[in-house]
Amino acid sequence: MDYTVVKQNRKTATIVISDNLEVLVKVPRYVTKRQIEAIVTKHEDWILQTLENKKQLIEAKDWYYTKRIMYLGKYWPVELIIQPSARQKVDFTQKGFIIVSDGSESESRQLMEQFYRKQAKEQLTKLAYRYAKLVGVQFQKITIRNQKTRWGSCSSKGNLSFNLKILCAPQEMMEYVVLHEVMHLKHFNHSKEFWKDIEVLMPDYKKRMNYFKQFGQNFMI
Numbered sequence: 338m339d340y341t342v343v344k345q346n347r348k349t350a351t352i353v354i355s356d357n358l359e360v361l362v363k364v365p366r367y368v369t370k371r372q373i374e375a376i377v378t379k380h381e382d383w384i385l386q387t388l389e390n391k392k393q394l395i396e397a398k399d400w401y402y403t404k405r406i407m408y409l410g411k412y413w414p415v416e417l418i419i420q421p422s423a424r425q426k427v428d429f430t431q432k433g434f435i436i437v438s439d440g441s442e443s444e445s446r447q448l449m450e451q452f453y454r455k456q457a458k459e460q461l462t463k464l465a466y467r468y469a470k471l472v473g474v475q476f477q478k479i480t481i482r483n484q485k486t487r488w489g490s491c492s493s494k495g496n497l498s499f500n501l502k503i504l505c506a507p508q509e510m511m512e513y514v515v516l517h518e519v520m521h522l523k524h525f526n527h528s529k530e531f532w533k534d535i536e537v538l539m540p541d542y543k544k545r546m547n548y549f550k551q552f553g554q555n556f557m558i
C-alpha cells in the first residue's frame with residue numbers, strides 16, 4: 338500500500354485519508370520505520386475501507402460518473418458521444434449537455450471546463466459592468482479561475498477574479514458574488530458601510546450569501 342509518512346511533534350500516531358485519496362501516516366518524530374509499517378498493517382482494513390468510501394463519495398458528486406451536472410442552479414443530464422474523428426465540442430440545449438469527444442475522460446473534462454469558463458467570462462463580465470455602473474466604480478480586467486473554495490476576489494489594482502464554479506449557481510446567486518467583489522472597489526474591507534451599500538442595491542443579499550454557504554460544496558465541474 339502507498340502511504341506518506343509525516344513526522345510531527347506529536348505524542349500518538351494517526352492515519353488520515355486526504356481529499357485526494359492520499360494515505361497520510363502522522364507519527365511522532367521518534368517512531369521507527371518498522372513501527373510505522375506495523376501501524377499501517379494493523380489498520381490496513383480500515384484504510385482500504387475508508388479509501389473506498391471516500392472514492393464513492395467523490396464519484397457520487399462527480400458529473401463524469403453521475404452523468405449530470407449543475408448549471409445555473411439546476412442539474413442537467415450529460416450525454417457523452419464518442420466520435421474520434423468529429424470536431425470535439427460541448428452543446429447545451431434545453432435537454433442538457435451533449436459532449437462530442439474522442440472518448441477519453443480527460444478530453445471530456447477539458448471540454449466541459451472550457452464551456453464553463455467561456456460562459457463564466459461572458460455572463461460575469463456582463464454582471465460586473467452592470468454593478469460597476471450602479472456602484473459608480475470601474476474595474477480593470479476579469480479573470481476566471483477554477484478554485485476549490487473561493488468564489489471571487491478583488492485586487493487593489495481593480496482586477497476582479499471569479500471561480501468558474503459560480504456558473505453552477507442560479508443567476509441571482511451569481512449576482513450576489515459579482516456585486517460583492519465590485520463593491521470592494523469602493524470599500525476594500527467588510528466594514529459596516531460595505532454591507533450597507535450592498536443592502537441598498539440588493540436587499541435580500543443575506544439570503545443569497547447563505548445559498549453559497551449551504552450549497553457551495555456541491556458545485557463541481
Ligand SMILES: [Zn+2]
Nearest residue numbers: 517521526527
Ligand atoms: Zn469580500
